[in-house]
Amino acid sequence: MPSSSPASASTAHHPAADLGSPPPATPARRRHAVVGAGHRSQMYIDAIVGEHADLAELVAWCEPNPARAAYYDTRIGAELPRYQPDALEQMIAEQHVDRVVIATPDHTHAELVARALDAGADVVLEKPLTIDAAGCRRISDAVARTGRDVVMTFNYRYSPRNSALREVIVSGAIGDVTSVHFEWALDTVHGADYFRRWHRDKSKSGGLLVHKSSHHFDLVNWWLGDVPTRVFASGGLRFYGDDNARARSMGPRPARGTGATGDPFSLDLRADPRLAALYLDAEEHDGYLRDQDVFGPGITIEDNMAVLVDYARGATLAYSLNAHSPWEGYRVTVNGTAGRAELEVVERGAVQPDAEGNAVLDPSATPDVVEEGPRPHGERLLVQRHWSRAHEHPIPRGTGSHGGGDAILLADVFRGAQDDPLGRAAGYLDGVRAAAVGIAANQSMASGLPVLLADVDFGVELHATAGQTAAGQTAAGQTARGLR
Secondary structure, eight states: OBOSSTTTOOOOOOTTTOOOSOOOOOSSOEEEEEEOOSGGGHHHHHHHHTTTTTTEEEEEEEOSOHHHHHHHHHHHTSOOOEEOGGGHHHHHHHTTOSEEEEOSOGGGHHHHHHHHHHTTOEEEEOSOSOSSHHHHHHHHHHHHHHOOOEEEOOGGGGSHHHHHHHHHHHHTTTOSEEEEEEEEEEETTHHHHTTTSGGGSHHHHOOHHHHTHHHHHHHHHHHHTOOEEEEEEEEEOOSSSHHHHHHTTOOOOOSBSTTOOSOTTOOOGGGSHHHIIIIITTHHHHOOOSSBOTTSSOOOSOSEEEEEEEETTSOEEEEEEEEEESSEEEEEEEEETTEEEEEEEEEESSOOOOTTSOOOSOGGGOTTOOOOSSSOSEEEEEEEETTSOOEEOOOOOOOSHHHHHHHHHHHHHHHOOOOOTTOOOEEHHHHHHHHHHHHHHHHHHHHSSOEEGGGSOOSSOTTOOGGGSOTTSOHHHHHHTTOO
């Protein structure tokens, strides 16, 4: 039921950065509701009430915590009706909602997406699609049953550096791809943060190979324009957690970061007014602790992971993720029959807390940081053909967070996907394909055996083309989303 009161209720032209021609003006504004008013939802909220307000309208919250809903009421300067999650369908009907934005914990996605589609709303969904094969089946069935639309927000596709690598591969400059090496390093601030929050519980997040790596597996799927077929994985919890703390004789630990002093692994929510308002001030309503000790008990996710993935056209991906690196960024090497492309990105060259012991949680959200030294902040894409010298492929300058990708993504989400030769917009099938790799990797880690994706029922064939997917997601729409 809804609550009784409303209150509780400078880029150069370049294909990799091009937004395309704007679509014709549409007089009707689509009515949006936000499901899950946490940290990540702010990007969508600001877009709806700001740059894209001519085509989108925010009409309601579906959020059980009144403090979080009140925070965003204050931010947008209006008191919107607030509904509990069990009243999702009622909210869609009463508020005439056209589309819901879902930014809730990962394990809730499948249920909420299916219910929203059945209630007559389209969905904009934060990655990952869901955490297991059963969730994929539930969403796939709902899309087939309703014919409604699910947009996945894979913002990393839109980062100019990642788009530039896609350009290189599609151009044929390095020939047919034979293998990809992809290493992602999360540092001891950003990486540690997944071990403070609900993500630390694998039953809620699917572990980092689902929650975090869905971004990365989607990038490889998209870069190659190919479909994964077999997965083998290994990993473990080797740095964080109470067992590792005891093994390294770390001694007594604070149960939570707020109020702790002199501990670089602690997060004091009081140091960030927004986190304090969304979580510290909201604890009394739901008991959720945003700042748990990364060396405390109850952590069931891995912090070191390695995955091998075979693709339908013959390429192999070797992927690794480490969540306790002293620097943050990633390296991608793509080998082809005619040469090689190498992308290196340094998002933070070193973790250097300020005088109060605090550091920015996600360095990809602070692109203006300038670092010097042997590992400076920056990015470089090298291309080298056989029998030739390497050359640096230009990367257009992005503006804003996540390598400049968020703003372009939001334009596609709220103004409609453009005629994009890179096919950056993503639909639910992209979400299934990305989640499938992490889901299969979890199965492989549990069994010690490789997993053939054809043996796992995801509710849809991973190699399906636009015309073979659910009726409501038309061939034209699927092509715009890069599902070719």
